[in-house]
Amino acid sequence: MEIAERRPLPLRLRRFRAGSLVPIVMLLAVLLVLIAVRQPNFLAPPSLLSFLGRSTPIILLAAGQYFVIVSGEFDLSVGSLVTAQVVVAARLIDSEPSRTWPVVALLLTFGILVGLINGLVTTRLRVPSFITTLGMFLILVGAVYLWSDGAPKGGLSEEFRRFGRRAFEDVPGLGRVQYALLVLLAVATAAVLLSRSDFGRTLVAVGGNPRTAELSGVRVWRAKTIAFVLSGLAAALAAILLGGYSGVSFQAGAGLEFAAITAVVLGGVALGGGRGSVFGAMLGALTLEMLFALLNFYGVSGALKSTVQGAIILLAVAVSSVRSTSR
Amino acid sequence: MSDPLLALQGIGKSFLGVRVLGGVDLEVRPGEVHAVVGENGAGKSTLMKIVSGVYPPDEGTIEFAGAQRHFSGPRDAQRAGIGIVHQEFNLLPQRTVAENVFLGREPRRRGLVDRRAMLGRAAELLASVGEGSLPPDTRVGRLGVAQQQVVEIVKALALDARLIIMDEPTAALADHEVGQLRALVRRLQQHHIGVLYVSHRLAEVFDLSSRITVLKDGRRVTTVNTDEVTADQLVRHMVGRELSGYYAERAKPDERGPVRLAVRAGGNRILRDINLQLRAGEVLGVGGLRGAGRSALARSLFGVSPFTTGAVTIDGEPVRLRSPRAAMRAGIAYVTEDRKGEGIVAGLSVLDNALLASRAVRPGWAGRGARAARIRDLLAAVELRAAGEDQDIRFLSGGNQQKVVLARWLALGPRVLLFDEPTRGIDVGSKSAIHDLVRRLARAGAAVLVVSSELPELLGLSDRLIVMRDGRIAGELPAGSSEEDVVALAVGTTRESVG
Numbered sequence: 001m002e003i004a005e006r007r008p009l010p011l012r013l014r015r016f017r018a019g020s021l022v023p024i025v026m027l028l029a030v031l032l033v034l035i036a037v038r039q040p041n042f043l044a045p046p047s048l049l050s051f052l053g054r055s056t057p058i059i060l061l062a063a064g065q066y067f068v069i070v071s072g073e074f075d076l077s078v079g080s081l082v083t084a085q086v087v088v089a090a091r092l093i094d095s096e097p098s099r100t101w102p103v104v105a106l107l108l109t110f111g112i113l114v115g116l117i118n119g120l121v122t123t124r125l126r127v128p129s130f131i132t133t134l135g136m137f138l139i140l141v142g143a144v145y146l147w148s149d150g151a152p153k154g155g156l157s158e159e160f161r162r163f164g165r166r167a168f169e170d171v172p173g174l175g176r177v178q179y180a181l182l183v184l185l186a187v188a189t190a191a192v193l194l195s196r197s198d199f200g201r202t203l204v205a206v207g208g209n210p211r212t213a214e215l216s217g218v219r220v221w222r223a224k225t226i227a228f229v230l231s232g233l234a235a236a237l238a239a240i241l242l243g244g245y246s247g248v249s250f251q252a253g254a255g256l257e258f259a260a261i262t263a264v265v266l267g268g269v270a271l272g273g274g275r276g277s278v279f280g281a282m283l284g285a286l287t288l289e290m291l292f293a294l295l296n297f298y299g300v301s302g303a304l305k306s307t308v309q310g311a312i313i314l315l316a317v318a319v320s321s322v323r324s325t326s327r
Numbered sequence: 328m329s330d331p332l333l334a335l336q337g338i339g340k341s342f343l344g345v346r347v348l349g350g351v352d353l354e355v356r357p358g359e360v361h362a363v364v365g366e367n368g369a370g371k372s373t374l375m376k377i378v379s380g381v382y383p384p385d386e387g388t389i390e391f392a393g394a395q396r397h398f399s400g401p402r403d404a405q406r407a408g409i410g411i412v413h414q415e416f417n418l419l420p421q422r423t424v425a426e427n428v429f430l431g432r433e434p435r436r437r438g439l440v441d442r443r444a445m446l447g448r449a450a451e452l453l454a455s456v457g458e459g460s461l462p463p464d465t466r467v468g469r470l471g472v473a474q475q476q477v478v479e480i481v482k483a484l485a486l487d488a489r490l491i492i493m494d495e496p497t498a499a500l501a502d503h504e505v506g507q508l509r510a511l512v513r514r515l516q517q518h519h520i521g522v523l524y525v526s527h528r529l530a531e532v533f534d535l536s537s538r539i540t541v542l543k544d545g546r547r548v549t550t551v552n553t554d555e556v557t558a559d560q561l562v563r564h565m566v567g568r569e570l571s572g573y574y575a576e577r578a579k580p581d582e583r584g585p586v587r588l589a590v591r592a593g594g595n596r597i598l599r600d601i602n603l604q605l606r607a608g609e610v611l612g613v614g615g616l617r618g619a620g621r622s623a624l625a626r627s628l629f630g631v632s633p634f635t636t637g638a639v640t641i642d643g644e645p646v647r648l649r650s651p652r653a654a655m656r657a658g659i660a661y662v663t664e665d666r667k668g669e670g671i672v673a674g675l676s677v678l679d680n681a682l683l684a685s686r687a688v689r690p691g692w693a694g695r696g697a698r699a700a701r702i703r704d705l706l707a708a709v710e711l712r713a714a715g716e717d718q719d720i721r722f723l724s725g726g727n728q729q730k731v732v733l734a735r736w737l738a739l740g741p742r743v744l745l746f747d748e749p750t751r752g753i754d755v756g757s758k759s760a761i762h763d764l765v766r767r768l769a770r771a772g773a774a775v776l777v778v779s780s781e782l783p784e785l786l787g788l789s790d791r792l793i794v795m796r797d798g799r800i801a802g803e804l805p806a807g808s809s810e811e812d813v814v815a816l817a818v819g820t821t822r823e824s825v826g
Contacts, residue, residue, distance in 0.1 A: 198690035204675065205683055211669035215631065215661065216735065217652045217687040274674050 024267050024283050031290045038297045046175040053167075053178035054245070055289040057082075057238035060184070061260040062267070062285035063191040063278055064234025067200075067227040069264050072207035072273030073122060073129035075228060077136035078235040078260060081114055082253025084140045085239030087152050090248040094154035103160070108236045114140070115232025119225030129228075137257070144250070152248045164244025180241050187237065188282060194230075195278040203227060207273020255306065262309040263288045265316040288312070332357045332392060332521040333378065333409075333490055339386035340373055347373050348545045351387070355490060355521040360512060362524045362536035362553070366565055366782075366814070370545040371525050375492050378523065379411040380404030392489060410483025411492040416475050418482075420468030425449035427467050428482045452481045456514045473504035480511065490521040497531055498618060509535060527616045529558050529818045541565055558820035559811075566782070566810040574762060574787035577610075577806055578769060583790070584608045585642075587774035588628070588659075588743050593637035597623040598798045601637065605743065605774045610765060612789030613778040614813045619795040621778045622664060625745045628776070629661035630654040641742065655688055660736035664748035664778070666725065670732045673721040677713050680720045681706060681734045688739065698738075705734040709764060726750075726757025733764065744768055746777045750784060762788055782810045 035042050042048065061078055068075040085107050092106070093099045118136055122129040167178040194200050206213045206223050214220050235253075242252055267284025269276025292305060333355040340348040348370045355361045363371050376382050378389070380398030389396045391407055398404040401411075418427050425445045426433075434444040449463035458477050461470075467478060476496060483491050493512075497505050512535055515522055526532055532539060533553060541548040541564040548564045584607030593601035598620050605611050615621045627634050630648040639646055646657040654661070663670045671680055681702045689698075703716070709730040713723055720728055729749065736744065746765060750758040765788060769775045779785040785792065792804040794816035802816045 197692065198686040201679055201682070202686050202690070205672045205679065208672035208674050209669070212672050213683065213687070215629075215651050215663060215669050216684040217655045218683070219652065219687075270674075274672065 020268060021277065021280050021283070024280055024287060027266075028283060028287045028290065031287060031294055035290070035294055035297065038294070042293070042297075045173070049174060049177060049181065051289070051293065052184070052286075053180040055286055056180040056184045057242045057245075058256065058259055058263065058289060059282050059285040060187055060234045060238045060241075061231075061256055062263040062281045063187060064231035065257075065260040065264050066191070066195070066267075066269055066276065066278045066281035067203060067230045068129070068224075069261070069269055069271060069281075070207045070273050070276055070278075071203045071224045071227045072210065073224060073227065074261070075118065075133050075231045076130065076257045076261075077114065077118060077133040077140065078231060078238075079253040079256035079258070080137045080140040080144075081111065081232065081235040082239040082242060082256055083250060084144045084253075085110065085236060086243040086248055086252040087144050087148055087250065089160065089239070089243055090152055090156050091148060091154040093157050093160055095157055097157040097159050100157050100159040104240060107240060108233065111232040111234075111236025111239075112229050113232070114235075115229035116225065118232070119221075119228035122228070123221035123224050133257075152250065154248075156243055156248060160240070161244035164241040164246075180245075183237065183241065187234070188279075191278045191282070199223070199226070200278075204274060204276075207270075208275070258306070258309055258313075259288065260285070262312050265313055270320060271317055330393065331355060331390075332359075333523075334390040335374075335378070335387065336390070337387035338374065338377060338384045338389070340377060340382060340384055346545060348377075348384075349386075351542070351545075351547045353540055353547070353550070355523055357489070357519040357521055358516045359538065360516065360522040360524050360536045362526065362532040362539045363542060364526065364529070364532060364539060364561065364565060365542035369542040369565075371542055372494065373545075374542070375411070375494055375523065375525060378404070378490075379409055379492055405486055405488075408487055408489040409492065410480075410486060410488030410490070411494065412476065412479045412483065412496060413494055416479055418467045418475055418478060421466065423464045423466055424453075424461065424470075424478050424481075425463040427478055428452065428463075428485045430482075432485075448485070449481070452484050453477070455518070456481065456484070456511050458511070471504070473500055473507055476500070476508065477511065480515070484520075488520065490523065491515060492523045492525070494525045495527065496524070497526065497528060505531065527618075527818060529561060529820055533558065558818075559815070562811055562814045562818065562820060566814050574766075576766075578608055578790050582608045582770065584772065587642055588776075589640045590628070590634075591638045593627065593634040593639065595623075595627055595632060595635045597632070598627060598634070600799055601627075601634070603793060603800065605776060607742075607772050607774050608769055609790045610769050610775045610777055610788055612785045612792040613776060613795060614780075614782070614785050614792055615795030615801070615817045617780060619817065620798040621780075621795050622747050623798070624795065625661060625747045625776065625778050628654065628743075628745055629659055631661075652688070655684065655739065655741075658740075658742035659745065660739065660741035660743070661745045662729070662732055662736065662747065662749055664751055666728055666732065666752065671720050671728050674719060676717045677706070677711070677720050677723070677731055678702065678716040680731050681716075681738070684735045685738045702734060702738055705737050706731070709734050709737075710760060724754065724757065726753040726760065729753060729757070729761060730764075733761075737768075741773065743774045744776070746775065746779075748779055749777060750779075750781070758784075782813055785813065786810065 064078065065075055089103050089107060092103050114136065118133050121127050122132045163179055167176045169176055171177045202218055203223050206218060206220050210220050246252065263285035264281040265271060266287055267276065267280035269281050295304065331354045335351060335353040338348055338351040351374060363374065365371050377384050380401045380403050391409065396407060428449050429445050433440040434448065435441055446463050453459055453461050453463060461474060461477065467475060480491065496508060500508060512522060524536055536553050538550060539553055539556065539561065540550040541561065543565060586604045587607045588605040590601050590603050601624065613621045613624060623632065626632050628648060630650045630653050633649050639648055641657050648654045648657060685698055711730045712727055720731060749765065750761050753761065765775060765777060777788055786808065790806050792808060792813065794801045794804065794813055796817055796819055801819065804812055
């Protein structure tokens with residue numbers, strides 16, 4: 001038959017399967033080239049590693065957010081969770097080194113608990129996760145202000161801060177290797193393995209078609225709740241690193257939820273669920289941070305950060321929906 | 328004999344090149360109740376949509392109240408005086424009866440809604456159809472189904488409808504409410520309003536109508552005066568087609584094993600008094616009209632909408648089928664009729680789709696390789712045609728998607744397989760492949776239940792048939808029964824008398 005196929009979009013956009021890593025890798029390469037032109041020494045191992053260390057919290061959050069988004073939900077509570085964690089840690093530790101490890105354990109539990117509540121409210125009480133986690137966001141912000149009478153109190157111990165600050169010095173060939181990079185390596189490996197496990201694949205199916213999943217014996221509520229718990233846990237880890245890195249303030253986690261969602265979308269994960277990889281989501285986070293670094297080098301105001309994120313979300317979602325409806 | 332109110336001539340309609348109606352003539356006189364009957368897919372709904380202005384006809388003419396009409400849409404038909412009462416009502420539950428009746432056309436005084444006039448006129452209209460006891464200021468959400476139907480009809484009358492189309496008006500009604508509807512229809516007749524009455528239930532058709540038009544495969548078979556036809560003749564008109572297609576040999580008596588699945592006194596919101604036995608190695612067909620409870624039966628056995636009463640045993644062991652997961656653990660598999668909505672996950676690969684159930688029930692890293700190998704064997708066994716196991720399932724044909732769904736279930740080694748419309752939306756070639764698979768599974772020892780609204784498929788495939796009507800098993804038929812036997816049980820002309 002001689003029916004000319006309609007090509008409403010440039011071929012290039014349609015050739016990649018949704019969720020493919022090619023676009024994000026290409027974007028990352030372009031950014032690297034642009035940076036290399038402007039600021040060549042940024043690409044030397046020491047400064048690149050340091051950049052990677054700084055980006056670790058957002059990469060962790062993107063990994064956590066991936067599991068939630070691919071299952072068809074949202075987690076808007078992670079930014080305020082990070083803030084709450086940092087403020088709580090400072091007050092509880094109160095510069096007393098011996099309290100460091102118990103508080104770390106407490107923070108992890110706190111993250112899991114918030115994820116559990118997000119998950120159960122969304123799946124069992126059938127509150128849309130957008131609302132659930134927005135509510136959790138507001139609850140955490142208010143609770144933290146109340147608990148600390150409007151100004152962060154206490155302080156983190158040196159032990160606590162070293163997670164985000166210290167490094168192995170003078171590693172041959174690399175120079176300074178931050179502890180954060182070990183955390184990143186461990187979490188990234190675990191996240192990729194988890195996303196390829198039966199649970200990970202099932203979660204994608206849940207996001208793709210929850211009815212089919214349910215009728216195939218999947219406990220959809222359970223799978224989604226675990227996804228929220230993973231996101232809460234990622235927020236706890238991010239908070240521990242950030243607390244050491246940037247210190248205690250009510251702004252510690254501000255805006256991180258949107259940064260994480262932007263990163264995930266940038267990494268080719270479909271909002272609404274069912275498509276994408278956790279590796280892509282983490283690359284998306286790295287790309288986003290690199291974009292901000294680049295803007296910084298070109299002297300663009302940091303105030304534009306949220307505008308850039310907003311534009312990326314709109315653009316990425318528009319491209320993917322145009323692509324999927326034009327089939 | 329008066330001039331016809333509505334006269335259709337040579338009405339034809341195609342969708343995407345498929346002809347669903349052709350050369351249909353139909354006439355309704357003022358004050359006449361004209362029934363339209365036919366099997367699922369005979370074209371009744373399409374014809375009603377053409378009369379009510381939803382679709383323009385591709386061919387033929389519509390004459391209404393003495394003039395030729397080309398309705399531009401439902402509102403246009405409404406203005407001309409054609410009202411329609413749908414199976415699902417289009418009422419606003421939060422508004423009152425009067426507000427619903429005059430929605431968008433409220434009587435006004437100095438620019439404001441004149442509530443008193445609105446209530447008064449609604450009360451008059453209700454009284455005119457003998458429903459004066461229904462207060463017009465009641466919220467519609469608080470009314471029962473039968474009363475909501477009254478509101479729909481009054482709404483049509485408020486638009487000065489001269490012809491009212493009733494599409495399966497009794498489908499949602501309880502038995503005692505049907506009498507009420509009958510009285511109402513008689514009132515409409517007294518007001519010289521014509522009624523086009525579409526129904527599956529022959530008893531009502533005989534009770535209410537003066538003439539009956541039978542549609543089959545998009546064509547008019549005949550139009551008869553109701554008092555000159557018997558129910559049996561009508562059923563023959565509705566069916567009357569040749570058996571076609573090849574089906575594998577049925578199970579021989581010695582191939583049927585012991586009772587595998589037994590239901591005693593099963594019931595829930597839709598089903599009542601379900602008693603059935605399904606043997607290993609046999610294919611049990613489930614027939615009946617749409618909405619009679621065929622799918623509900625399969626879905627209750629799979630725990631989607633579980634039985635709330637009664638008991639189910641598998642191989643003699645009592646089982647509780649509270650959820651799909653529980654049913655799966657009991658060895659039951661279910662191939663849904665809504666493949667796209669709840670059978671496949673579009674966007675996921677063939678392999679991921681096929682592994683879905685195995686992963687859900689038996690997750691873990693151990694034995695992954697063996698499991699994947701088994702799925703590959705099964706995909707080969709069902710003769711899947713795909714570009715590869717990583718291909719997105721949405722790009723496969725319906726038949727190949729169905730094979731993937733089947734492989735998903737076979738991986739669990741089910742003892743009972745439930746098929747709901749196994750070949751819906753599947754091309755002819757793949758159909759017989761699916762039929763062969765069903766028979767092979769039975770021969771391998773599975774107990775198989777097949778729900779189908781395609782009579783040739785049902786009769787060709789089944790070793791035994793049950794026919795559902797109004798949520799009950801209306802009767803059982805042996806292999807070799809005719810299509811007439813099935814339809815007669817489905818519409819209720821046997822076992823229960825007409826009228």
